[in-house]
Amino acid sequence: xxxxxxVVRAGRALVDPSVGVFExxxxxxxxxxxxxxxxxxxxxxxxxxxxxxxAVPPSEGGAALxxxxxxxAAIGEGVERYSAAIYRNRDLRAATYDTLDGAVDPADVVTxxxxxRAAGTVPQYEPGDELQWVAGERLDDGTEVQVPAQLVxxxxxxxxxxFVRAPISTGLAAGFELAGAVRRGLLEVVERDAFVLxxxxxxxLPTIRVPEREGSVGTLCDRLDRAGIDWYLLDARTDLGVPVxxxxxxDRHATPExxxxxxAAADARGAAQSALEEAIQTRLYQRHLRARSGARPSLSAxxxxxxxxxxxxxxxxxxxxxxxxxxxxxxxxxxxxxDVAAETAALDASDVVPTVTETxxxxxxxxxxxxxxxxGFTVVRVLAPAAQPLYLHGAHRYWGGDRLAxxxxxxxxxxxxxxxxxxxxxxxxxx
Numbered sequence: 178x179x180x181x182x183x184v185v186r187a188g189r190a191l192v193d194p195s196v197g198v199f200e201x202x203x204x205x206x207x208x209x210x211x212x213x214x215x216x217x218x219x220x221x222x223x224x225x226x227x228x229x230x231x232a233v234p235p236s237e238g239g240a241a242l243x244x245x246x247x248x249x250a251a252i253g254e255g256v257e258r259y260s261a262a263i264y265r266n267r268d269l270r271a272a273t274y275d276t277l278d279g280a281v282d283p284a285d286v287v288t289x290x291x292x293x294r295a296a297g298t299v300p301q302y303e304p305g306d307e308l309q310w311v312a313g314e315r316l317d318d319g320t321e322v323q324v325p326a327q328l329v330x331x332x333x334x335x336x337x338x339x340f341v342r343a344p345i346s347t348g349l350a351a352g353f354e355l356a357g358a359v360r361r362g363l364l365e366v367v368e369r370d371a372f373v374l375x376x377x378x379x380x381x382l383p384t385i386r387v388p389e390r391e392g393s394v395g396t397l398c399d400r401l402d403r404a405g406i407d408w409y410l411l412d413a414r415t416d417l418g419v420p421v422x423x424x425x426x427x428d429r430h431a432t433p434e435x436x437x438x439x440x441a442a443a444d445a446r447g448a449a450q451s452a453l454e455e456a457i458q459t460r461l462y463q464r465h466l467r468a469r470s471g472a473r474p475s476l477s478a479x480x481x482x483x484x485x486x487x488x489x490x491x492x493x494x495x496x497x498x499x500x501x502x503x504x505x506x507x508x509x510x511x512x513x514x515x516d517v518a519a520e521t522a523a524l525d526a527s528d529v530v531p532t533v534t535e536t537x538x539x540x541x542x543x544x545x546x547x548x549x550x551x552x553g554f555t556v557v558r559v560l561a562p563a564a565q566p567l568y569l570h571g572a573h574r575y576w577g578g579d580r581l582a583x584x585x586x587x588x589x590x591x592x593x594x595x596x597x598x599x600x601x602x603x604x605x606x607x608x
Contacts, residue, residue: 181249187552188252212400217248219255230332240458257349260556262332269309280323287578306339313542348559362559368441369567371421380590383511385410420445424452433494436460437606445518
């Protein structure tokens with residue numbers, strides 16, 4: 178991870194058991210029967226006296242080939258979520274969209290399909306409803322816009338509020354300079370858009386071979402092989418052209434059986450490395466959940482409308498779950514990592530924002546808190562209303578927008594636009 182040492186130094190400056198952003202930092206290694214990887218976690222303070230938001234889970238983790246990179250990943254996640262948990266209602270603007278001069282139209286934000294809205298199971302936003310707003314910027318020209326606060330703050334209190342979308346971490350990113358944080362946040366939006374598009378439509382993505390076991394990706398693949406875990410890398414590029422890789426781990430001898438992650442990056446090898454590291458981290462988290470809860474739910478026993486994140490991850494860890502991902506794993510390799518890297522070589526880090534904003538309207542909100550800024554961090558929320566959103570709970574399966582109907586078809590993965598009844602109803606495995 179570039180700059181990992183700097184991130185670690187800055188993160189350590191935020192540790193104080195009483196008044197710090199972090200109560201403590203922890204490092205370790207994966208269990209001996211797992212792929213050899215360094216792990217880290219941060220125990221984050223809940224700034225209860227500083228926010229009108231609700232409590233959010235207090236720990237974040239990271240896993241990587243080096244201890245510094247693992248700890249830097251955990252610190253970055255912790256800084257993002259801490260900053261996005263702090264807001265005051267008095268600092269937000271209460272208004273209806275049509276009374277604002279320059280704002281993100283909630284009606285343009287992809288949420289539920291018309292059929293879902295008609296069911297009336299969620300108190301959906303309607304034009305004319307009053308929302309709370311926070312100032313942000315349009316990414317391509319810096320124009321100030323008002324953004325619905327519930328799309329910005331991870332801790333936003335949704336009680337008695339018209340529902341646009343449930344708070345989630347998608348698009349939150351930290352860095353030492355604004356442009357880098359924005360780029361990382363935008364790449365996460367791209368990654369999750371791709372995953373949801375192709376999972377819901379069961380698109381048979383091209384599988385990626387790694388015949389030359391060199392570099393970090395080769396090391397990770399070798400370690401998975403030695404642990405007896407089958408791995409699959411999938412080329413999940415969309416119409417945006419940015420490298421996106423989905424990693425699927427299948428353990429055919431033990432549990433958890435299936436672990437999944439995805440990553441987008443300016444280069445294909447970076448996306449593959451991040452996807453594999455995060456898939457292994459997901460696997461370790463699934464082991465933790467199993468040890469902590471003792472629950473053994475099966476996918477077939479889950480209610481698609483009601484299942485939450487932990488139930489999903491536990492169920493994907495059970496025997497037999499791999500059959501539900503056959504549309505991705507039961508295929509012959511179609512390309513190599515070197516080929517994908519060559520096809521996307523013209524894209525570099527500076528091209529990510531202009532490339533994506535050719536297709537999407539993108540907005541940013543700086544949520545950096547004073548204590549986080551004192552350590553040198555900048556934290557932003559990046560929002561692309563047209564992107565297909567990831568959801569964590571079954572009640573929030575967003576099937577609206579046009580990308581589900583257009584992107585898999587234009588990429589040649591499905592023959593015709595799917596209807597809602599065609600979409601994959603099995604709870605997804607994304608962590």
